Amino acid sequence: MGRKKLLVGNWKMNKTILEAEVFAKASLDLSAFAEQREIEIGVCPTFLGLKTVKEINPKLIVGAQNCSEFDHGAYTGEIAIPMLKEIGINWCLVGHSERRSYYGETNEHCNAKIKALIAADMVPLYCVGETLDQFEKGETKAVVEEQIRIGLSGLSADDVRNLVVAYEPVWSIGTGKNASKEIAQDVCGYIRKLLRASFGENAEKIRILYGGSVKPVNVKEYLSEPDIDGALVGGASLAVESFRELIANIGE
Ligand code: PGA
Numbered sequence: 001m002g003r004k005k006l007l008v009g010n011w012k013m014n015k016t017i018l019e020a021e022v023f024a025k026a027s028l029d030l031s032a033f034a035e036q037r038e039i040e041i042g043v044c045p046t047f048l049g050l051k052t053v054k055e056i057n058p059k060l061i062v063g064a065q066n067c068s069e070f071d072h073g074a075y076t077g078e079i080a081i082p083m084l085k086e087i088g089i090n091w092c093l094v095g096h097s098e099r100r101s102y103y104g105e106t107n108e109h110c111n112a113k114i115k116a117l118i119a120a121d122m123v124p125l126y127c128v129g130e131t132l133d134q135f136e137k138g139e140t141k142a143v144v145e146e147q148i149r150i151g152l153s154g155l156s157a158d159d160v161r162n163l164v165v166a167y168e169p170v171w172s173i174g175t176g177k178n179a180s181k182e183i184a185q186d187v188c189g190y191i192r193k194l195l196r197a198s199f200g201e202n203a204e205k206i207r208i209l210y211g212g213s214v215k216p217v218n219v220k221e222y223l224s225e226p227d228i229d230g231a232l233v234g235g236a237s238l239a240v241e242s243f244r245e246l247i248a249n250i251g252e
Pocket of ligand 1: 175176234
């Protein structure tokens with residue numbers, strides 16, 4: 001056990017390089033504050049902001065929001081894993097719901113990216129979650145089961161030692177409609193059970209985050225649940241002040 005709490009900000013398509021630089025400078029204090037509280041923190045800027053943020057605050061986890069499953073080649077508009085590694089980036093989101101719904105990413109694409117990231121010794125932060133329609137039809141667990149089964153297929157118990165999973169119900173992302181802590185724990189507990197079935201004891205080491213309208217006022221309730229080890233935060237991660245409040249409100 002002993003999973004360290006983790007707070008990751010997903011900036012999506014926000015912040016120019018200059019704006020990212022302002023945040024990165026202010027984040028030096030945030031890192032010290034989080035360290036005192038034994039919380040790991042990170043942000044996922046756009047590709048353009050990665051290098052600047054990492055250079056200014058090497059203590060911050062800095063993740064890309066996406067990557068190609070291919071190493072190089074004729075894939076216009078894509079960014080390859082060796083390019084991320086070259087600038088010191090070791091984390092990457094995979095399968096965020098906006099990638100799935102706007103850019104057609106499937107569980108199979110996610111599987112290829114996760115395998116490529118693991119082969120490069122990087123940390124994949126794999127996002128899963130159901131749409132409103134699927135939630136209303138009671139299909140949440142079936143959807144998540146398929147996302148986990150296909151997304152992580154072909155991986156060994158050793159492969160997943162650095163994996164992080166985020167459960168983000170699509171209907172709660174950017175909507176202010178949170179999943180209750182009971183729903184969030186129920187699904188995160190179910191994800192842990194699936195991970196245990198595939199990877200045995202190593203499932204206890206995998207951090208599972210909740211995401212979807214996490215704010216300073218509600219962050220603590222999620223993190224008090226046994227299978228929720230942290231949060232993936234969009235809107236509330238953009239301003240340094242609210243990031244600080246998220247850390248403060250998680251508590252000791
Ligand atoms: P939100 O986004 O916190 O703005 O709801 C979460 C996410 O998309 O990861």
